[in-house]
Amino acid sequence: MAKVTIDGRTIEVADGTTILQAARMIGPDVAPPTMCYYSKLKTSGGYCRTCLVEVSKGSEKDPRPMPKLVASCRTTVMDGMEVKNNTSEKVGDARKGVVEFLLLNHPLDCPVCDQAGECHLQDLSYEHGSAKTRTDFERRTFDKIDIGPYVQLHMNRCILCYRCVKTADQVTDGRVHGVINRGDHAEISTYIEKAIDNDFSGNVIDVCPVGALTDKTFRFKSRVWFTKPVNAHRNCEKCSGKVVLWYKGEDVLRVTGRKDQWGEVEEFICNTCRFEKKQTNDWTIEGPRQVSRHSVISANHYEVFKKPRELTINTIKPLESGEGNK
Amino acid sequence: MGKKLLLANDHIPGIQSYQVYRQHGGYASVEKALKTMKPEEVLEEVKKSGLRGRGGAGFPTGMKWSFLAKPEGVPRYLVCNADESEPGTFKDRYLMSRIPHILVEGMITSSYALGAHTSYIYIRGEYYYVAQILEKAISEAYANGWLGKNIQGSGYDLDLYVQVGGGAYICGEETALLESLEGKRGNPRIKPPFPAIAGLYGCPTVVNNVETISAVVPIVNGGGDAYAAIGVGKSTGTKLISASGHINKPGVYEIEMGITVEDFIYSDEYCGGIINGKKLKAVVAGGSSVPVLPADLIITTAAGEKRLMTYESLADGGFATGTMLGSGGFIVMDEDTSIVENLHTFARFYHHESCGQCSPCREGTGWMEKIIHKILDGHGTLEDVDLLWEIQKKIEGNTICPLGDAAAWPVASAIRHFRAEFEEYVKNSSQIKKIRHYDLINH
Amino acid sequence: MSTSKEIKFSNEALELVAKMISRYPEGKQKSALLPVLHLAQAEFDGWLSPEVMDYVAELLSIQPIEVYEVASFYSMFNLKPVGKCLLEVCRTSSCWLRGANEIVEHIEKKLGIKEGETTPDGMFTLKTVECLGSCGTAPMMMCGAQFHENLTFQKVDSILDQLKSEGKRKTYLDDVTVNHY
Ligand SMILES: Cc1cc2nc3c(=O)[nH]c(=O)nc-3n(C[C@H](O)[C@H](O)[C@H](O)COP(=O)(O)O)c2cc1C
Ligand code: SF4
Numbered sequence: 027m028a029k030v031t032i033d034g035r036t037i038e039v040a041d042g043t044t045i046l047q048a049a050r051m052i053g054p055d056v057a058p059p060t061m062c063y064y065s066k067l068k069t070s071g072g073y074c075r076t077c078l079v080e081v082s083k084g085s086e087k088d089p090r091p092m093p094k095l096v097a098s099c100r101t102t103v104m105d106g107m108e109v110k111n112n113t114s115e116k117v118g119d120a121r122k123g124v125v126e127f128l129l130l131n132h133p134l135d136c137p138v139c140d141q142a143g144e145c146h147l148q149d150l151s152y153e154h155g156s157a158k159t160r161t162d163f164e165r166r167t168f169d170k171i172d173i174g175p176y177v178q179l180h181m182n183r184c185i186l187c188y189r190c191v192k193t194a195d196q197v198t199d200g201r202v203h204g205v206i207n208r209g210d211h212a213e214i215s216t217y218i219e220k221a222i223d224n225d226f227s228g229n230v231i232d233v234c235p236v237g238a239l240t241d242k243t244f245r246f247k248s249r250v251w252f253t254k255p256v257n258a259h260r261n262c263e264k265c266s267g268k269v270v271l272w273y274k275g276e277d278v279l280r281v282t283g284r285k286d287q288w289g290e291v292e293e294f295i296c297n298t299c300r301f302e303k304k305q306t307n308d309w310t311i312e313g314p315r316q317v318s319r320h321s322v323i324s325a326n327h328y329e330v331f332k333k334p335r336e337l338t339i340n341t342i343k344p345l346e347s348g349e350g351n352k
Numbered sequence: 353m354g355k356k357l358l359l360a361n362d363h364i365p366g367i368q369s370y371q372v373y374r375q376h377g378g379y380a381s382v383e384k385a386l387k388t389m390k391p392e393e394v395l396e397e398v399k400k401s402g403l404r405g406r407g408g409a410g411f412p413t414g415m416k417w418s419f420l421a422k423p424e425g426v427p428r429y430l431v432c433n434a435d436e437s438e439p440g441t442f443k444d445r446y447l448m449s450r451i452p453h454i455l456v457e458g459m460i461t462s463s464y465a466l467g468a469h470t471s472y473i474y475i476r477g478e479y480y481y482v483a484q485i486l487e488k489a490i491s492e493a494y495a496n497g498w499l500g501k502n503i504q505g506s507g508y509d510l511d512l513y514v515q516v517g518g519g520a521y522i523c524g525e526e527t528a529l530l531e532s533l534e535g536k537r538g539n540p541r542i543k544p545p546f547p548a549i550a551g552l553y554g555c556p557t558v559v560n561n562v563e564t565i566s567a568v569v570p571i572v573n574g575g576g577d578a579y580a581a582i583g584v585g586k587s588t589g590t591k592l593i594s595a596s597g598h599i600n601k602p603g604v605y606e607i608e609m610g611i612t613v614e615d616f617i618y619s620d621e622y623c624g625g626i627i628n629g630k631k632l633k634a635v636v637a638g639g640s641s642v643p644v645l646p647a648d649l650i651i652t653t654a655a656g657e658k659r660l661m662t663y664e665s666l667a668d669g670g671f672a673t674g675t676m677l678g679s680g681g682f683i684v685m686d687e688d689t690s691i692v693e694n695l696h697t698f699a700r701f702y703h704h705e706s707c708g709q710c711s712p713c714r715e716g717t718g719w720m721e722k723i724i725h726k727i728l729d730g731h732g733t734l735e736d737v738d739l740l741w742e743i744q745k746k747i748e749g750n751t752i753c754p755l756g757d758a759a760a761w762p763v764a765s766a767i768r769h770f771r772a773e774f775e776e777y778v779k780n781s782s783q784i785k786k787i788r789h790y791d792l793i794n795h
Numbered sequence: 796m797s798t799s800k801e802i803k804f805s806n807e808a809l810e811l812v813a814k815m816i817s818r819y820p821e822g823k824q825k826s827a828l829l830p831v832l833h834l835a836q837a838e839f840d841g842w843l844s845p846e847v848m849d850y851v852a853e854l855l856s857i858q859p860i861e862v863y864e865v866a867s868f869y870s871m872f873n874l875k876p877v878g879k880c881l882l883e884v885c886r887t888s889s890c891w892l893r894g895a896n897e898i899v900e901h902i903e904k905k906l907g908i909k910e911g912e913t914t915p916d917g918m919f920t921l922k923t924v925e926c927l928g929s930c931g932t933a934p935m936m937m938c939g940a941q942f943h944e945n946l947t948f949q950k951v952d953s954i955l956d957q958l959k960s961e962g963k964r965k966t967y968l969d970d971v972t973v974n975h976y
């Protein structure tokens with residue numbers, strides 16, 4: 027076990043727990059924001075750098091501070107470690123920089139984006155960004171492509187979190203999509219527009235933190251905050267069948283996995299449930315879904331952007347040792 | 353004349369071939385190590401020598417080797433980093449193409465010390481012709497019993513292979529190199545684990561630069577103490593310096609650590625002074641990644657002492673007034689050089705070479721290049737110069753691998769020491785005449 | 796450019812592929828991807844078409860996307876057709892200091908093309924590249940596996956004339972022989 031203190035709050039966690047996981051156990055008010063880490067995907071995290079924290083004391087044994095900010099999602103705790111997240115000026119500064127970098131080439135087309143209202147980048151920029159842009163250069167653009175009949179890729183919005191690539195690698199077999207090109211030309215692609223035809227491919231939509239991968243069966247049907255989420259399940263031989271149905275009036279506009287307070291799906295669902303079961307009588311309704319993270323949806327209001335801070339302790343399993351690394 | 357350890361036989365005709373190399377004492381270190389020394393004893397000599405990594409970071413080689421994990425039944429690897437892509441650096445190419453066997457010999461002796469039975473030389477793809485020279489040297493070494501099974505009857509087995517890259521500076525970063533060697537994109541890995549624990553194919557691995565591995569040859573031959581006797585303080589032995597730019601005698605020089613920078617630039621043994629009798633303006637002393645220094649600060653430290661060609665002396669004053677030895681890529685600029693334009697070539701380079709994994713480097717390098725370009729075009733503002741400063745600060749230290757820092761430092765140092773020049777571009781861009789180099793080309 | 800020809804390595808090339816694969820531990824044949832791509836590019840008109848990349852994937856028993864990911868990451872692999880002689884002129888610091896921009900301009904004028912373009916006869920493609928490790932003999936360019944150093948305008952002229960009169964495709968593997976492998 028290791029004792030770690032984050033923003034002045036101490037918790038004891040199993041060895042091998044990352045700083046981020048420990049912070050999430052303490053609660054959302056000390057948990058760093060994440061754009062690329064996804065607890066259900068092995069080797070995720072490390073790319074976006076939004077979760078950077080300051081380690082002001084390395085450990086009981088070696089109390090020296092770490093010279094650089096570290097990615098909390100990929101750094102394991104040591105006994106006696108002290109971490110500063112919201113209490114560190116350096117972290118605030120760096121995070122502001124990261125947001126600016128992530129938005130540098132982002133189209134800012136929120137008004138026409140299906141993800142608006144449940145976009146992690148929107149949340150992040152609201153909380154950590156600065157109000158004005160300092161770039162007048164043309165933004166990088168890509169053509170939209172269809173990845174099969176159900177999924178559309180809008181690469182302009184992508185922040186290269188690699189989550190979909192890891193999903194395609196780990197949840198589906200016979201990967202056909204990945205990252206091509208290098209540097210700021212890098213893009214998610216199948217190279218030659220191949221369909222991802224696999225029972226679980228639709229999950230790339232749920233893991234995408236922005237509106238880069240969207241459900242073609244839902245596109246532009248409605249703004250997210252005009253739909254009502256309802257928990258439902260069905261007997262499915264491929265997956266757990268536990269989903270969220272998004273209603274507008276009587277119609278099921280889309281089906282997604284159930285997301286936890288960190289915006290991660292609890293379980294991956296299959297394509298049949300996601301794309302083909304859009305009738306209420308396909309499902310057993312459990313009742314309206316408690317929406318916590320995306321207050322925009324719960325408030326049905328764009329201006330109210332403050333999230334309720336509920337302090338549920340999430341049970342997060344630490345990664346097996348070495349798993350967090352490539 | 354300074355002492356030469358790596359290039360001592362450089363002038364001998366035919367030294368590229370096995371016969372001539374062998375006649376001049378080649379492979380003695382392998383004989384000595386395999387027949388008279390235990391692997392730990394070779395490591396001990398390397399530790400005593402004080403040898404520091406010649407790839408750029410200057411990490412003590414003996415210490416790095418001693419970190420190598422040795423779990424039972426798991427192979428260990430030695431991988432030579434011959435990716436050499438840091439602008440201004442060309443010493444490894446020189447050494448490998450002139451005296452390929454010294455690297456092969458160093459690989460055998462070092463692999464023995466580390467207990468590796470398969471080793472690779474990862475060479476940048478653009479050096480395809482050099483790879484062929486190495487392939488030939490390796491096949492000669494196999495033919496003469498220096499590689500393969502039971503080397504020289506010692507019972508030690510080693511296979512050595514060359515692997516070519518595909519054109520990517522980032523593959524010089526050791527974990528990106530390992531990814532590339534595994535046939536993947538050259539994306540640096542997130543550390544820990546370090547290669548010493550989990551490197552190539554997840555096995556313990558040491559990655560060393562060409563020059564580092566070659567230096568093991570004279571260290572084993574002459575003993576670590578003799579090697580450590582050359583140089584100053586913690587900068588021991590000799591160092592290959594790649595000298596380029598506005599000097600009379602560009603080329604690769606093997607120097608004893610500790611000669612003065614002034615001597616290196618002006619003496620006829622080395623660079624032979626500035627071309628066309630011009631004045632010195634600035635130097636990038638250790639490859640494109642290290643801070644550029646103006647003439648006065650490169651010749652003497654801020655404390656007024658003569659600057660030496662050592663890790664410590666070049667770093668004296670920190671980044672405020674110092675720089676780094678880095679890879680030893682020594683780029684000299686004369687009084688007519690535009691620092692901003694030179695910086696633009698660096699910024700373009702890092703933008704081009706960012707792997708794109710992490711957001712500060714992926715987005716920041718391109719942004720910096722565009723702003724510098726805008727300033728060069730005469731459309732920049734004073735705010736742009738400040739913005740540039742802020743962007744580099746937001747990249748530095750916040751990325752997965754040191755390429756982010758490497759992209760930030762040249763920008764920071766150019767602004768730190770030559771801010772007036774940026775402002776000149778902003779205020780009087782029409783007055784600035786573009787330097788043409790026709791006279792240099794047709795001299 | 797003849798792209799209609801069947802995509803299959805010659806026997807000699809296949810022998811080389813086998814040797815390349817044998818350099819890595821069992822099951823790690825993906826390690827041979829970069830060398831095999833170089834070989835494929837040299838064999839199939841100097842560039843890697845999707846069909847060629849699929850063929851390489853098949854040879855190494857990996858997914859095609861794994862090949863696309865890699866081929867598009869490294870700057871030496873051409874994903875579009877190029878001229879017989881790809882002129883790669885370095886223009887980073889040390890070369891720029893010694894006149895790389897002027898060399899590029901000179902070639903542009905002489906060939907009547909801009910950087911990134913190919914001459915109408917398909918003979919030359921001009922490309923600017925980053926430091927090739929030849930800074931002490933700047934300015935420089937490479938064509939195929941060969942480095943052309945200490946360039947002057949006259950030297951460039953004679954190199955271009957020579958290449959044109961040979962009329963042969965230059966590849967990085969021009970000097971590679973199976974024997975050394
Ligand atoms: C972006 C980047 C590029 C690098 N390029 C090279 C290189 O071309 N050659 C090299 O030997 N080391 C290079 N390095 C340093 C290597 O990561 C590593 O430290 C070195 O190979 C270790 O060998 P040494 O201890 O013998 O120096 C590079 C590092 C970075 C971050
Ligand atoms: S710092 Fe740049 S090169 Fe290094 S991992 Fe990040 S994006 Fe890639």
Ligand code: FES
Nearest residue numbers: 072074075077099
């Ligand atoms: S969430 Fe940790 S780096 Fe992206």
Ligand code: FES
Nearest residue numbers: 885890927929930
């Ligand atoms: S700068 Fe052109 S070869 Fe190095």
